Amino acid sequence: MFQKIIVAVILLFGAVAGAQELLQQPVETDTAKVYDTKYREDQFYVGITHSILQDKPPGFSQRSLSLGIQAGFLRDFPINAARTWAIAPGIGYSYLNLHHNLAPFDGVDFPSQILKEYDRNTLSLHYLDFPLEIRWRTSTPESHKFWRVYTGFKVSYLVADKAVTKSDLADFTLKNSADLNQWVYGVYLSAGFNTWNIYMYYGLNSVYKNQVVPESNNKVKAFNAGLMFYIL
Numbered sequence: 141m142f143q144k145i146i147v148a149v150i151l152l153f154g155a156v157a158g159a160q161e162l163l164q165q166p167v168e169t170d171t172a173k174v175y176d177t178k179y180r181e182d183q184f185y186v187g188i189t190h191s192i193l194q195d196k197p198p199g200f201s202q203r204s205l206s207l208g209i210q211a212g213f214l215r216d217f218p219i220n221a222a223r224t225w226a227i228a229p230g231i232g233y234s235y236l237n238l239h240h241n242l243a244p245f246d247g248v249d250f251p252s253q254i255l256k257e258y259d260r261n262t263l264s265l266h267y268l269d270f271p272l273e274i275r276w277r278t279s280t281p282e283s284h285k286f287w288r289v290y291t292g293f294k295v296s297y298l299v300a301d302k303a304v305t306k307s308d309l310a311d312f313t314l315k316n317s318a319d320l321n322q323w324v325y326g327v328y329l330s331a332g333f334n335t336w337n338i339y340m341y342y343g344l345n346s347v348y349k350n351q352v353v354p355e356s357n358n359k360v361k362a363f364n365a366g367l368m369f370y371i372l
Contacts, residue, residue, distance in 0.1 A: 182370035189366030210234035258307035267296035
C-alpha cells in the first residue's frame with residue numbers, strides 16, 4: 141500500500157512539474173518578452189526518503205526499506221540583488237515507516253527488547269515539520285532550470301505514532317508511546333539540478349526519549365536519504 145502511495149506522489153509531481161514549465165514561460169508582447177525580476181523560487185516541496193537508523197544498540201537491525209514521504213511550503217526570501225541567495229522558513233509534514241527488530245514496551249507486561257524472530261515489527265511516525273534553510277541557486281529571471289544547494293535546520297513535532305509487533309512472544313499495536321521524543325531536530329542538505337535533487341537529513345537527537353533497551357545507552361538517531369522535488 142505504501143509503495144502505491146509513493147508511485148502516486150511521483151506521478152502527481154510529474155504532472156505538476158509539467159504544468160509549472162508551461163506557467164513559467166515568459167509573456168511575449170509585440171515588442172519584447174517580459175520576465176518577473178522579483179521572482180521567488182521553490183516554495184513547495186515533496187520528498188521521498190529511506191531511513192538508515194544510526195547509533196543503534198547491539199543486535200538492532202532493519203528489515204526491508206524504511207520509506208518516508210514529506211511535503212510542505214517554504215517562503216522564499218531572496219537576500220541579494222541577483223536573487224541567487226535566499227533564506228526560507230517553512231512548515232510541512234513528514235511520515236516515516238520504520239521496519240526493524242526493536243519491539244516497544246506495550247505499557248502492560250511486554251518490555252522493550254530486541255526480537256530475534258518476528259513476523260512483523262514496524263513503527264509509523266507522523267511529524268509536523270518546521271524547517272529553516274539557507275539557499276544558493278543559479279536561477280535567473282529568464283530560466284527556471286538551475287543548480288541549487290539548500291542547507292537547513294529542521295525541528296519536528298510528533299503528532300501521531302503507531303507500533304505494530306507480531307511474533308511468537310507478542311501480538312499488539314501500540315499508539316502514542318511514552319518512549320518516543322515529542323520533539324526531534326536535525327540538519328539537512330538538498331542539492332541538484334532542475335527537477336532531480338538528492339536529499340539527506342541527519343537527526344541530532346534521538347527518536348526515543350530514553351535508552352532503547354536496558355542493556356545499552358544507544359538511543360537511535362535518524363538518517364534519511366532520498367530525493368527532493370520542488371514546485372514553483
